[in-house]
Amino acid sequence: MTLKIPTFAGKAFGALLGFVLGGWVGLTLGIILGHSFDYHRRSLFTLLSKLPQGRLPxxxxxxxxxxxxxxxxxxxxxxxxxxxxxxxxxxxxxxxxxxxxxxxxxxxxxxxxxxxxxxxxxxxxxxxxxxxxxxxxxxxxxxxxxxxxxxxxxxxxxxxLQRLQAFLPLLDIKQLEFDRLHRRLRESKGFSSQSERQEGYTRKSAQELNLVSAYRTLGLNSSASNQEIKLTYRRLMSQNHPDKLVAQGLTERALEKGKFRAQEIQQAYALLKKARNI
Structure with a gap:
């Protein structure tokens, strides 16, 4: 239940208080001040009523x-x-x-x-x-x-799955943590009843997806030579070196993005280096 305050409450209170303190002159001044209070109170309530209701996240x-x-x-x-x-x-x-x-x-x-x-x-x-x-x-x-x-x-x-793999460095989540989440969800969906052969295939597919993502990060494909991978890695790391980015006068957000780009490049190269024994 909402308590409604009469629109003339300010004038009535002002008149009473003014009369007690200053007689008839005080009563007149109290009505004037009370009227001003009633007017501004209505304006304030109108403004508040237009505000969004409920708690915002x-x-x-x-x-x-x-x-x-x-x-x-x-x-x-x-x-x-x-x-x-x-x-x-x-x-x-x-x-x-x-x-x-x-x-x-x-x-x-x-x-x-x-x-x-x-x-x-x-x-x-x-x-x-x-x-x-x-x-x-x-x-x-x-x-x-x-x-x-x-x-x-x-x-x-x-x-x-490729897109989810690409999200990992952006969210600062390790591959092992993602695999644990994925395995738990697969089991909850009933995929754990598949044969060992199918599970082995799944693991192999995940590894292949990681390699595809790594090649894409470096702007290469699986046909690239080991030497080409090395040169591309060095070139990209040079372009995204923090000192070079600072010298370009980039914004803080751009510097942060360059930092993550460098991390992606390093992770991709480490993965390819291990897979191809570079």
Whole structure:
């Protein structure tokens, strides 16, 4: 029940207080002051009534949600189309998160943005990693949500797993941590009952996907020679060296992006170096 204050309350109180303190003159001044109070009180209440109702999510949660919804749409579209099962998985997530009507509409819009090729994904992931730099569990939860989307339509596509592999350095998540999440989800989906041969094939496929991602990071393909890989690695590391980036007068955000690019290059080269005995 809401207590309603009469619109003339200020004038009545001002008149009474003014009369007690200053007689009839005080009464007149009290009415004038009370009228001013009533007028401004109505204006303030009108302004407050136009403000959004309900608690808004914290900045950290807003960054998490927006990045998640965009990445879900991006991942669902990796095989060229978004299936009804993937849409249903997104809707189920919105329901679990107890989104209000406006929040749900915003989530759908972000999901649709993620389906567009021009949508920038890496920047959102870097922002998420910075915001949750000391909360790895939250970043792992984010990746787990994406894995569930990959399994929404009967199992992940190679293109989806490739994109998830590319997200790992941006989220500062190790390959072993991703494999643990993936294995747990596979088991929960009933994939653990497959034969040892199939499991071996799965592990081999994951290794091949890692190599594909490594070649792509260096801008090469599997036909590149060992010498070409070495030269490309040195050239890219020289281009992304912190001292050289600072000398170019880049913004802090650009410097941070260059740092992560250098890390990606180093990780890709280390993987290829091990696989090819360079």
């Amino acid at each position: 914290k900045p950290s949660e807003r960054i998490y949600r927006e990045a998640l919804f965009v990445c879900l749409g991006h991942l669902a579209k990796q095989d060229g189309r978004v299936s009804p099962q993937e849409i249903a998985a997104a809707e189920a997530l919105f329901k679990r998160m107890k989104l209000k009507q406006k929040e749900r509409q915003d989530a759908i819009e972000l999901f649709n943005q993620g389906k567009l090729e021009a949508t920038e994904i890496e920047g959102r992931l870097e922002q998420l990693r910075k915001r949750y730099a000391t909360r790895k569990a939250r970043r792992l939860d984010f990746l787990d949500q994406l894995l569930h989307m990959a399994y929404a339509d009967g199992g992940p596509r190679d293109s989806q």
